[in-house]
Amino acid sequence: MAIRANPKLIEELETYGAQDVSKCYHCGNCSATCPFSQDPYILPRRSMRSLQMGLERKLEGDLEPWLCYYCGECSQECPRDAEPGETMMSLRRWLTSRYDFTGISKLFYRSWRIELAAILLVAMLTGLGFFLFGLSQGNIHHYDGVNAFLPGEKIHFFDWGLAIVLLVLLLTNCARMWWFTIGRDKSKRVPLTAYIKSAYLLPMHFMTQMRYAKCERKRPWVIHLILMLSYVTMLILIMFFVKRMAAGPAIDWRVHAFGLAATVGLLGTTIFAVRGRIKKTENHYKHSHETDWMFLILLIVVAGTGILQFILHRSGLDMAANITYVVHLMSVVPMLGLEVPFSKWSHLAYRPLAMYFAEIKAEAARAEARASQGVRAPQAA
Amino acid sequence: MRIGVYLCQAGIGDVDAVNLHSIASYAANLPSVEVVRDLGLLPKVEPDAFAAEIRAESLDRLVIAGDTPGFFKPAFTRAMALAGEDPKEVRLASFNAFGASSGNGTARAKSVLACAALGVPFPLAAVPDTTAVRPGTLIVGGGISGIQAALEIADAGKQVHLVERTGTIGGHMAMFDKTFPTLDCAACILTPKMVSVGQHEMIDLMTYSEVAHISGSPGDYTIKVRKKARRVDVSACVACNVCADVCPQRVTSEFDNGIAERKAAYIPFPQAVPNAYLIDAESCTYVQSDGAKCGVCAKKCPKECIDLDQADEIVELEVGNIILATGYDVYDATKIERYNYGTLPNVLTALEFERLTNASGPTGGKIITKTKRVSKKRGEEWVFDVDEGVPPKSVAIIHCVGSRDANHNAYCSRVCCMYSLKFAHLVTEKLPGAKCYEFYIDMRAFGKGYEEFANRIKAEGTFVIRGRTAKVFAQDGQMMIRGEDIISDRLVDFPVDMVLLSVGLIPAHGSADLATMLGLATDDDGWFSELDYNASPTETERGGVFVAGACQAPKDIPDTVAQAAAVAAGVLKSIATGRGLNSRADLALSDIERRATSLVRI
Structure with missing residues (x-):
């Protein structure tokens, strides 16, 4: 070739x-x-x-x-x-x-202005859309109940819609990753058994990030793990337990304990990261790309407005809670819709996949080496 | 002629030493200068744009002025060629190369610029007046370069005062076993020279002495030398070793680089010149207790030549020229933690290995690993024990330790590749069964017969691996080495019994003080600055002060000896004519301008 x-x-x-x-x-x-x-x-x-x-x-x-x-x-x-x-x-x-086949990712990484503009545009459109939707069918003074400004179950439909779009985008990108790293290389044939044998690596690396723990300093791994677990907890709560979360006025502590813990985890780790990036406390905080900042700020806004609307609602300030909720959605939608498929957050899929592919490729290479018994002795140059 | 002056800074060296604004206005007033532009720090020079400017202003000479203008020369040369002008008319005014970094930086920069604008080489214009010279010469440092220079001058019948800090002359070369690339015995070359120095009637040898003060002007220097109390009468001592035998104090030997011990009463090595013992005040029980304890050596000395109460003495000398030959120290390998020098017993520096493999060294030249010794008094320690030590089965040699590294010294130390190859030869020669690995980045075998020597080592079966080792560590009591073999594109990770660190060279301790004493410039790394790297590598800004050997920059023995002889020629010239040069540093801007202009007229 x-x-x-x-x-x-x-x-x-x-x-x-x-x-x-x-x-x-x-x-x-x-x-x-x-x-x-x-x-x-x-x-x-x-x-x-x-x-x-x-x-x-x-x-x-x-x-x-x-x-x-x-x-x-x-x-x-x-x-x-x-x-x-x-x-x-x-x-x-x-x-x-x-x-990323759309080319959007390339635009975002090479020009922070474009990424920022895109985030702002999506945020504005989302805000406008939900605001108009809320006014058309509810009362801004009611957070829940019949006249709710933004009823949870309806928003939930939107959640699932977004989730499906993201999943499709991410899966196509993952398929392209497979093609670049394994599929395209005709010289190495990877047997199907290798895929099955190592399949456990995918969920394992996703959930534990155990490879990160091999670094000499453990703190970055702990911080990252807390952030990731908090986020996954929150995602599960929103996607599957949203009814119980929104149900009031009684508080279901079985759900809320998780919710509060996840919020603390999210805010704590993101603030730690922002502080670290400003003070350059860790090696990987020394150089900050604009996309790193946007991702962190979005995360903080999402977590902050999320907990704020909950507090406002529980304090009986329904209108303030509704407005905060719109702001929350204004940050959630660009964060999920832009960061997951096109920017920093896509690593949630690529990292575990890479560990998985790496093991498969190494296994294939080992099998090949065994076949041609290729262990070389040190050679004098 | 129409001249364009462009100020371009590369940001190298002491950039704040010059006032660029003042230089720019000075340049504007020079004759024929039509354009002066300050392009700032690291400008991107577009040849096309400058060609247009050269045409528009019809310039026929460009002067690039800055700390390191050579950096920008290619682009300007291209611009001149594009504009149809003579590309040779791009002149450099290099502030760094001509010492515009000290106190009078701006004035010096102006004179460099004026010379460039006139098309006169700066060294030709900046020649100071001559001055009467005293016949005596002071040489600081008694290594191979000081010895060589002393012999050259003394053999010509002129008085030399050789001042050496330690108890013997010989320097680092006396510690070596073999020299590269000929594998000659270092001592066989050096010791006859040392003896000649010791016996020469024109050489006043002052060992165990330091230069305390220098005053005067070029050609007429007054030197105060502090002769440290040796406490042994050199003329009477017959080196019978009785004092050392009875001395109760043991300390690590400097000459053996810490791999062996000596007594407080000692001789650095048996062939020392002068061949006399000395008492180390810092470890002597008698001196440390103010005469209350011990004093056995003085009582036992058969020649009664030990005076433990001797005090330091100041000797005053009057000389015309000074030769600095202070040499080098090696880089402190403990600063590079990943090699575990100091924690793992069998990680040795180059000088330690030189003593280990030297036939006159503590093991008699046997290459062995250290053995653990536990005693109540001194705890656990690792020592070379000739009886118990076993030869290593594998030896790894790591190049560039502390050199070519932005975290340590950025420069190449020049000698390490070659001495490492020499080590590989000695290991394979003395231990036929042992494996020897060389980890290098780039093999710099640049001298006569050096490349051939490198090829010979490879042919002898040494594994020469491209790639610097990252780590030396212990695993289950076995020393391991980890690195990347770049040519074979794989990681290597294997056990070794001994690791040799090819440590780089740094200026000798105390050379900074000497530079301050003389008002002499050093470069960023601390090496003495010569007047002109190409044209006057032995002279300095200060008249009558010369540099020889590794104190100017890392150098191997052949280069050192050559430079030492060159220095002697310069000194002898000034003595023979009775006139030497004044300091260039004292030259006024107007002097240089005047001389440059007169050179143009010729």
């Missing part, structure tokens, strides 16, 4: 936030420092090399960027200040835009 080189690849990646890739002189310090670096996935130097050589197609099919959790050891140890950690982060952004 002919190999095409894109001489402008580094410049392209720089629009995704990469810096100093060309400084790398390939001493291999980073790969040997990385706790995840293990045959056949040697990271991050191999990606640096592919970038310098402009191997666009190879990079598209690489899983290495998703195997990195950005502990930043490599950037710290790098003798050239070539920032391999940040390169991997930028590669993840670049890959996200490659997996």
Whole structure:
């Protein structure tokens, strides 16, 4: 197969936030420092090399960027200040835009103005839509009951509608990811049994992010896990228990205990991350892309307005609760509708998938190696 | 002629030392200068746009002025060519290269710019007046470079005062076993020279002494040398070793780089020059107790040449020239935690291994691993024990330790690749069954016979792996090494018995004080700045002060010896003519301008 080189690849990646890739002189310090670096996935130097050589197609099919959790050891140890950690982060952004067939992701990552405009537009349209919908069939002074401004069960229909659209978008992107990383490579045939054998990895990595825990410092993993679990809890509550949540005036503590815990988790971790990014407390907080900020701010607004409308409603301030609810929806819809398929949040699907694919590919490679017994002895150069 | 002056800064070095605004207005007033533009820090120079400007202003000479203008030269040369002008008429006014970083930075920058605008090389115009020179020469540092320079000058019949900080001359070279690439015995080359220095009637050797004060002007320096109390009469001592035998105090040996011990009464090594013992005040019981305890050596000395109450002495010298040959120290490997130097016993630095493999070293040249020794008094310690130590089965050598690393020293230390290859040879030669691995980034074998030496080492069966090791660690009591083999594109992770760290070179401790004492510039890394890297690598801004060897920049032995001889030539020239150069630093801007203009007329 002919190999095409894109001489402008580094410049392209720089629009995704990469810096100093060309400084790398390939001493291999980073790969040997990385706790995840293990045959056949040697990271991050191999990606640096592919970038310098402009191997666009190879990079598209690489899983290495998703195997990195950005502990930043490599950037710290790098003798050239070539920032391999940040390169991997930028590669993840670049890959996200490659997996996304609509091209929206590419626009968002390369221009924060477009992303911000899109978020604001969707927020405005959502706000306007729900406001008009509320006025057309309810009373702004009533939060629940017959005259409710925005009755929970009707909003719920919208929730499910959005969920289905997102799922379709995300699944197509995931399918493209599979095609780039496994399907397209005709030289490696992956047996179906390998897919089945490793299938357990998908839910396991999704729920525990146990690979993240292998980083030398554990705190980033704990923070990330709390954030993720809080969000999943909230999602389940909203999607399946919304009736019980909205039911008043009595409080169902079985549901609300989870809800409050999730809110605390969400707000706590996002505020921690914002503070960290401002003060640059962690290695992975040192370089903040605009998309990182937008994602964090959206999360904080969503969690904040969510809990605020609950408090306002319980305090009997129905009108204020209704307005807060509209603001809440104005942040939820762009967050889910734009961040999940096209931006930072898509990693919820790509990360676990990458672990799964990586294991499948490694298994296939091992099988091949066994067939040709390819263990090489060290060679004198 | 119509000249365009462009100020472009690359942001390298002491950028605040010059006032760019003042320089720009100075440039505007220079004859024939039509355009002066300050392009700021790291400007993007578009050749097409500048070609248009050159045409519009019909410029026929460009001057790029800045800290490192060579950075921008290609773009301006292209612009000149596009404009149809002579590309050779792009002149550089490099502030950094000509020392515009000290106190008079702006004035120096102006004079550099004026020379560039006139098309006169700065070193030709900036020649100070001559001054009368005293015949004596002070050499600071008694390593191979100080020894070589001293012998060259003394053999010409001129007086030399050689001041050495330690108890013997010889420096680092005396510690080495072999020299690369010829694998000659280092001592066989060095010791005859050392003896010559010791016996030379024109060399006043002052070991265990330090330069305390320097005053005067070029050609007429007054030096105060503090002769530290040696407490042994050098002329009487016959090096019988009785004092060391009876001395109760043991400390680690500096000469053996800490892998062996010496007594408080000691001689650095048996072939030391002067061949006399000395008493180390800091570990001597008698000195530390103010004469209350011990004093056994003085009582037992058969020649009665020990005076434990001796005090430091200040000697005053008057010299015409000063040669700095202070050499280097090695980088502190404990600063790089991932190699676990200092925690894992068998991780050694290069100098430690030099002593280990040296036939006159503590193990008699046997390469062995350390053994654990537990004693009540000193706790647990790892030592080289010739009887119990076993030879390592595998040795890993890691290049670029502390060098070429933005977190440590950005520069290449120049000698490490070659001495590492030498180590690999010594290991494979002395331990035929052992595996030897070299982890390198780039193999810099740049000298005569060096590349051939590198190929020879590879042919001898050393595993030469491209890739710097990331980690040395212990796993279940076994030392492990982890790195990436870049050529084979895989990670390597295997057990080794000994790790040698090819530590880089840093300026010798105390050289910064010496620079302050002399008002001498150093570069960002602390090496003494020479007058002109290409044209005058041995002279400095200060008249009558020369640099030789590794104190100027990392250097191997052949280069050091060559530079030392070159320095001697410069010194002898000034003595022979009776005139030496004044300090360039004292030159006024008007002097340089005048001289540059006169050179143009010629």
